[in-house]
Amino acid sequence: MLKLLPGLHQFKSEIHSQNEKFFERLASGQSPDAIFITCSDSRVVPNLITQTDPGSLFVIRNAGNIVPPYESDTHIHGEEATIEYAINHLNVKEIIVCGHSGCGAMQGLLEPDKLELMPAVKKWLRHTERTREIIARDYCELDWECSISAAIQVNVLVQLENLRTLPCIARRVMKREIELHGWVYDIESGEVYIFDPIDDEFKASVKVSDGFELNSGRTYSNK
Numbered sequence: 001m002l003k004l005l006p007g008l009h010q011f012k013s014e015i016h017s018q019n020e021k022f023f024e025r026l027a028s029g030q031s032p033d034a035i036f037i038t039c040s041d042s043r044v045v046p047n048l049i050t051q052t053d054p055g056s057l058f059v060i061r062n063a064g065n066i067v068p069p070y071e072s073d074t075h076i077h078g079e080e081a082t083i084e085y086a087i088n089h090l091n092v093k094e095i096i097v098c099g100h101s102g103c104g105a106m107q108g109l110l111e112p113d114k115l116e117l118m119p120a121v122k123k124w125l126r127h128t129e130r131t132r133e134i135i136a137r138d139y140c141e142l143d144w145e146c147s148i149s150a151a152i153q154v155n156v157l158v159q160l161e162n163l164r165t166l167p168c169i170a171r172r173v174m175k176r177e178i179e180l181h182g183w184v185y186d187i188e189s190g191e192v193y194i195f196d197p198i199d200d201e202f203k204a205s206v207k208v209s210d211g212f213e214l215n216s217g218r219t220y221s222n223k
Helices: 005-018 020-028 046-050 078-088 104-110 119-138 144-165 167-174
Strands: 034-039 057-062 094-100 179-185 191-196 201-207
Touching (some): 005 020, 046 057, 078 167, 094 144, 104 144, 144 167, 144 191
Parallel strands (some): 034 057, 034 094, 094 179
Antiparallel strands (some): 179 191, 191 201
8 A cells, every 4th residue: 555655646746737627627527439348457557558548448347358248137247337337328339358468367267176265256257158168169279378368369259249248239239339349468568469350360450659657747638
């Protein structure tokens, strides 16, 4: 906790004070460009990866960037409720599911025996059991590292399919009122791989800028 306090002071005294008009507009409401669904991993920072300002992304985070599929009106997950709010109230029309390299959730999915002391995590990962089945069926000859990489990519696609089961998504997809995107972020290289549905593969897009840091020199845009 003590490590965080200097940052709070710097934010208020330097960053916030230099961008007061920007934060005044944020206080009046939000109009994000996209829903960004990603892992809770501390190494994944959506606004850093996309170089966007606060207010640009409506971020949903959990272990494994998972979207539980629609079950019934009596069983609503927080992810579904949050997505529904962003779409119906904020009118967001783009959704990104972003996995990442070295994902602990995918490692746990492929090695469930190591989750015996984490029963809640094991239960949560049932929402991506389809990923484990695909890896076991189609990628069983891969070594461990390649299996994890494959699982990370497959899981993004599985979660996109889960998204399509949500009533608030299904209607809009049919009417082409919303677009769904699958990304994988490689932490070490800074590369972001975007799924191309035509070629049925993830393709490299851009690299995160070297040396970026959030400090008193950061000026937020007026967009």
